[in-house]
Amino acid sequence: MKFLFDLFPVILFFITLKVAEKAASASLILAKILTTIGITATVKPSLVPIMLATIAVIIGSIIQIIWAKLHYKKVDNTLWLSALLVTVLGGMTLYFQNEAFIKWKPTLLYWTFAAVLIGANLFTQKNIIKSMMGKEIHLPETIWNKLNIAWAIFFAGLGALNLYVAFHYSIDTWANFKLFGTMGLMFAFIIGQSFAINKYIINEDKA
Numbered sequence: 001m002k003f004l005f006d007l008f009p010v011i012l013f014f015i016t017l018k019v020a021e022k023a024a025s026a027s028l029i030l031a032k033i034l035t036t037i038g039i040t041a042t043v044k045p046s047l048v049p050i051m052l053a054t055i056a057v058i059i060g061s062i063i064q065i066i067w068a069k070l071h072y073k074k075v076d077n078t079l080w081l082s083a084l085l086v087t088v089l090g091g092m093t094l095y096f097q098n099e100a101f102i103k104w105k106p107t108l109l110y111w112t113f114a115a116v117l118i119g120a121n122l123f124t125q126k127n128i129i130k131s132m133m134g135k136e137i138h139l140p141e142t143i144w145n146k147l148n149i150a151w152a153i154f155f156a157g158l159g160a161l162n163l164y165v166a167f168h169y170s171i172d173t174w175a176n177f178k179l180f181g182t183m184g185l186m187f188a189f190i191i192g193q194s195f196a197i198n199k200y201i202i203n204e205d206k207a
Contacts, residue, residue: 064083
């Protein structure tokens with residue numbers, strides 16, 4: 001359930017994009033929404049689906065924040081950051097009618113994750129991966145440090161890959177990659193990581 005909650009805005013973006021590509025009334029709906037928020041402009045037909053999807057992901061992120069506040073009584077910093085990036089870059093996409101802004105959102109989010117992981121370790125000696133996983137598994141400190149670096153490299157690479165797909169392939173391909181590609185890569189990385197650290201896990205009974 002938590003997994004679907006985290007993916008809710010992305011899933012909403014994906015569904016809206018696919019529906020808008022086939023809906024004859026998509027342009028009319030977009031025009032009404034833009035007029036309502038004070039943007040009066042004629043949008044090129046090719047941009048209509050992604051602009052509607054951008055509106056959907058902004059709304060989805062706001063709903064996600066409200067739900068987290070009501071249901072969990074707190075909102076993770078990750079959700080705040082994601083919602084902020086979506087709102088700012090999504091708003092720029094709508095105002096300037098340029099899909100490049102929203103395409104940068106995943107990359108900026110992943111690169112921020114990478115920077116926080118490295119920065120926290122360098123400047124505060126805090127291993128964020130250990131603070132997240134340390135209650136469930138026990139590893140030598142050197143392995144925690146390697147895991148922290150590995151996650152930072154993974155997020156940095158994922159951000160770069162998002163840019164490559166976004167600006168070298170169609171919007172449809174990028175949308176598929178954003179939902180299924182990144183999710184698949186994340187699962188693969190987690191599984192590979194599990195195999196890699198299994199032999200280093202400290203058995204407390206034996207210790």
